[in-house]
Amino acid sequence: MPAGKHGISQSSVSTQPFLIMKVKYPALLASLFGMANATGQPVEIVRLGHVGPTSGNMAHYGKDTRNAAFMAIDDLNARKLVIAGKRIEFRLEVEDDAGDPRQGTLAAQKLCDTGVAAVIGHINSGSAIPASRVYRDCGIPFLSPGSTNPKLTQQGYKNTFRMLASDKALGAGVAAYAARNLKIKTIALIDDRTANGQGVTDVFRARAKAAGIEVVAEEFTNDKATDFSAILTKIKGKNVEAIFFGGGDAQAGPLLRQMHQLGMSDVRLLGGDGLCTSHLAELAGNAPALSRVVCAEGGASLASMPGGAEWKKRYDARFPKEYILFSPYTYDGFLVIADAMKRSNSVNPSQFGPRIVEANFKGVTTEIRFDEAGDLQAPAITLYSYKDGAKTPLE
Known part of the structure; x- marks a missing residue:
């Protein structure tokens, strides 16, 4: 051949x-x-x-x-x-x-x-x-x-x-950092219903609750969505300090732009490796909420590999x-x-x-x-x- x-x-x-x-x-x-x-x-x-x-x-x-x-x-x-x-x-x-x-x-x-x-x-x-x-x-x-x-x-x-x-390490790592370093007390969860999004969100939820973080809202989307205004409006009424998003950067980018448009740029966005890419800034249009992102990636940083x-x-x-x-x-x-x-x-x-x-x-x-x-x-x-x-x- x-x-x-x-x-x-x-x-x-x-x-x-x-x-x-x-x-x-x-x-x-x-x-x-x-x-x-x-x-x-x-x-x-x-x-x-x-x-x-x-x-x-x-x-x-x-x-x-x-x-x-x-x-x-x-x-x-x-x-x-x-x-x-x-x-x-x-x-x-x-x-x-x-x-x-x-x-x-x-x-x-x-x-x-x-x-x-x-x-x-x-x-x-x-x-x-x-x-x-x-x-x-x-x-x-x-x-x-x-x-x-x-x-x-x-x-x-x-x-x-x-x-x-695996998600066990990623979700646990973000939850520990949120509780210990960021002192987060209230959080909302959004996942895209994919195996990856659900998996990391499930781990984060369990570890966050164990660390004393209150989950005050849980919302769901899909991995094709680009409009999160309805979800974010509901979450905004809960006055949460952070959102954990289980999904990819193609959704996290628009999510960050819409957080800014709804006056939620001071709310942190946390996530696993799906959103943790070098393209997130571009996909988010460098929205101010980008500076409040904390995400986890499996493995060392490239410079540390x-x-x-x-x-x-x-x-x-x-x-x-x-x-x-x-x-x-x-x-x-x-x-x-x-x-x-x-x-x-x-x-x-x-x-x-x-x-x-x-x-x-x-x-x-x-x-x-x-x-x-x-x-x-x-x-x-x-x-x-x-x-x-x-x-x-x-x-």
Whole structure:
């Protein structure tokens, strides 16, 4: 199958009928593409999959992680890895889930049928959780670089891993900061009813109440909404000190603008990683309420990541002004897969898959070690605010 830039397949899967068969160990199909390099050493093609929302209102997140997948594939191929006596050439298969659960499961099944050895993707929990069942059934490893809902790794699937902190850490961290540092006494909750939004809001609610913060209002929206005037008007009548929003930046931006329009710029907006992006200022039109935002992101700040600063320079040189949030975790996910392949001396998921949980790998983001559930053993979080419109780590 001919491949274009970044090793992405350019020909349609439907033109290769033997590829659309569902197989338990799809990486074995790679051997069908065996060839020899210039030195006569056999070359084996190994396909890795990436899924992200490259259309819809979350497209900026998905394009960011897709960029990291391009970088990872090219970096791995530059290393000219040899596994089981064969030079490995990685190819990338990319699918769009639009942040939608149904489209996510269809994308997952397509990648299984195409014959990928592993998948790194599905950044939102609503897509990742149902897709994880598909990958379990077809027997390939699945690493999510963005799904933070605890349910992802509570299903007991031995092939499923999370590359960053879960909502348990994010919601708890924001709640603790709100009570201890901001001295918040009353708060309203808004969530977008997605798996991610509900998950982080549920954790925040429990931890906030335990810390003595009174939840005086709970409102709900959806991940397509842009008009929050009715919700905010109801909340304004409660005289709350802060709002916790479980949702993404595409909604948080308009929410901040409308808070200012309703005279609520002195009310703090708190949230998890969904709204905690470098694009929030732009989406909020730099509304005054932006300066009152506090949000949490899984992992260390880029400047504090072991390889963050240098990696970001390379990313920006190749994809200027496209960095959002989850791309470093995506990049590390591909390297974790390659590391497991090397340690098992195999590109067969049945062989390298069980070795992923044994990872002890120094990535761009952190020292990557998983617990038995597939979560990081010591996930870090970072709290951020926005100073002069720039996302800035809190001390």
